[in-house]
Amino acid sequence: MNRRAGIRASLIAVVSLLAAQVAAEDPTVNDRPEAQSPTPAQRFDEVRSLRNQGDTDAALVSIDALRAEFPHDVDYVLARAQLLSQLQRDDEALDELSIATALAPDYEAVWELRFRLLGRSADEAASAWRVELEKEAARRFPEATWWKTPAVEDVSQWTLLVGAGYENLSNGLPSWDSQFVEIQHKQDAFRRYHLRLGRDARYAETDISIGLGAERAWESGWFAGLDLASAGSPAYQPELAASAHVGKTLSDGWVVDLRYRQRAYADTDVGGAIGTVEKYYGDYRFAYGVGWSRLQGASSFVNHVATINRYYGEKASIGLTINTGKEAELLGSRQVLETDVRGLTLSGRRELTQRIGLQWWLGLHDQGDYYRRRFVGLAVSIRL
Numbered sequence: 001m002n003r004r005a006g007i008r009a010s011l012i013a014v015v016s017l018l019a020a021q022v023a024a025e026d027p028t029v030n031d032r033p034e035a036q037s038p039t040p041a042q043r044f045d046e047v048r049s050l051r052n053q054g055d056t057d058a059a060l061v062s063i064d065a066l067r068a069e070f071p072h073d074v075d076y077v078l079a080r081a082q083l084l085s086q087l088q089r090d091d092e093a094l095d096e097l098s099i100a101t102a103l104a105p106d107y108e109a110v111w112e113l114r115f116r117l118l119g120r121s122a123d124e125a126a127s128a129w130r131v132e133l134e135k136e137a138a139r140r141f142p143e144a145t146w147w148k149t150p151a152v153e154d155v156s157q158w159t160l161l162v163g164a165g166y167e168n169l170s171n172g173l174p175s176w177d178s179q180f181v182e183i184q185h186k187q188d189a190f191r192r193y194h195l196r197l198g199r200d201a202r203y204a205e206t207d208i209s210i211g212l213g214a215e216r217a218w219e220s221g222w223f224a225g226l227d228l229a230s231a232g233s234p235a236y237q238p239e240l241a242a243s244a245h246v247g248k249t250l251s252d253g254w255v256v257d258l259r260y261r262q263r264a265y266a267d268t269d270v271g272g273a274i275g276t277v278e279k280y281y282g283d284y285r286f287a288y289g290v291g292w293s294r295l296q297g298a299s300s301f302v303n304h305v306a307t308i309n310r311y312y313g314e315k316a317s318i319g320l321t322i323n324t325g326k327e328a329e330l331l332g333s334r335q336v337l338e339t340d341v342r343g344l345t346l347s348g349r350r351e352l353t354q355r356i357g358l359q360w361w362l363g364l365h366d367q368g369d370y371y372r373r374r375f376v377g378l379a380v381s382i383r384l
Contacts (some may be wrong), residue, residue, distance in 0.1 A: 004244045031222035040066060047079060056086050074103040078110055091315060091354055111137050112146045119189050123128045123351065125317050131249055148219075159184040163359070163379025170372040176202045178377075196229075205235035211358075214333050219251040238263040253280035263331050276305075285309040285319075295328065295338055299328035303341065318348040321363075355383040 039045070043066060050059035066076045077100040084093035086176035094117055100110040103185040115137065160183060167176040180198040187193070200207045224246040231237040235380045241264070247257030255278040256382030263270045271294030272324040280284045287307040294300040303325025311317045324342040345363035352358060362376040 040070065044076070044079070051083065056083055056270065059083055059300070060087070072103060074100050074107060077103065078113070080248060081110075081113060085113065085117060085194070089354060090120060091351060093117055103221070106140060108144065109140050111141065112144075115147055121350075123357070125311050125349070128280060128285065128313065131255075132253060135251065135253065156188065157186045158384040159186075160382045161359075161379055162382075163377060165361075165375060165377030167241075167373045167375040171370075173371055174203050176200070178371075180379075185287070191215070200237060202236050207231050207234040207237040209234070209237050221247070223247050232265075238265050240264045247276075254278070255280070270295050283311050285311070298338055301338055303327055311343040316348065316350040321347070325333075339370065340366075342366050357381040 022059040026342035029176060043062060045064070047059050047062045050056075050062065060080070062076060062304075063080045065077060066073070070076055074101055077096050081093040081096035081100065084090070084096065088335070089136070097110055097114040097117070100107060104110065111133070115130065115133050118126045118133065121127070134147050137144065141147070156161070162181050163318075164179045165177065165218055167178075169175060175274070178198065180196060182196040184192055185192065186193045192201055192215060194213050196213075198209045198211070209225065209229055209231035213225060215223065217223040217226040217324070225244070225245045227241075229241040231239060232383035242261070243259055245257055245260040246291065247255060249255050257276045257278070259276070260273045261274065270293060271339045272291055274289055274291040276287060276289035279307065285308070287309075289305040289306070291303045304322060305323045307319055307321040309317050309319035322344055325340075327341050339349040343363060345361060345366035347359070347361040349357060349359045359379040359381065360377065363374075367373065
């Protein structure tokens, strides 16, 4: 029995030795747990480590790989948005946050970052979306404070807007054209200013005008603004135009605004007020305004303006405006006349890159029985 046991032990040793040699040469040895690639959790930890070290570009490469492998993991989507935000690629970050919101509608960190990024934008559509976001956040996260006090971080921005328009008149009248340059400055989430230089050519005469304006908002939802414009020895523009408005953002997407406007021509003045009610609903904005005007030495008159806009995320929008009623216009021979008007305008805007955007408009305008204007225009905005 002892001899058989010794033989059996020898055989076991030989087999074990051969098995070890085969295992050493077997390429599948890499499948052993101790030789496996890092787990997704370990890779995500590496992303956070790289971000904390300030190596944002390397962190973005790593999170891109995780996003491609796990497209429905909201933490990876949020992490990528945070990195894009650090790189000042806000439009891409907002796209990621839209995906994150669809994956996890009540993920507060996603809402907070989106709210902050929209506050960094100088775009009007982004401002409107931020108002809606604040209202929805108040419903979802009533105990949170980030949406109650708009971020006042360094959002100072300068934007150059350059545009031109062309108008074709009926009844054989010469065409009109216009050009303008505007500098816009957003000081923070509450204050904006602009300076505008314009050229308007009608018939054989040209007017040069300069204008400036300021807008102020408050945490309570109130906002107000003032605009002034002047033209030296103008043929068609008012010598001095001024307007002031005040409004308030209400609950459920409602906004009200009241504006007073005064225009001083060489021989007469035109004054009036415009009241506007807006409603934001999902991707849409609906607005209706009624204006009252009075031409010096004449009776008062009323006009109506209705607009619908659709926003495509935070990057683009398209709108349709219809107006009808009466207005005062300097038509020729330096005479300001009251005329029946009706018009239709299609307009839109599109952000092409983080810094460059386009605005466009086209439409028809009937000035009573005097003429019909067909107009088109284009402007380019450049964030400085």
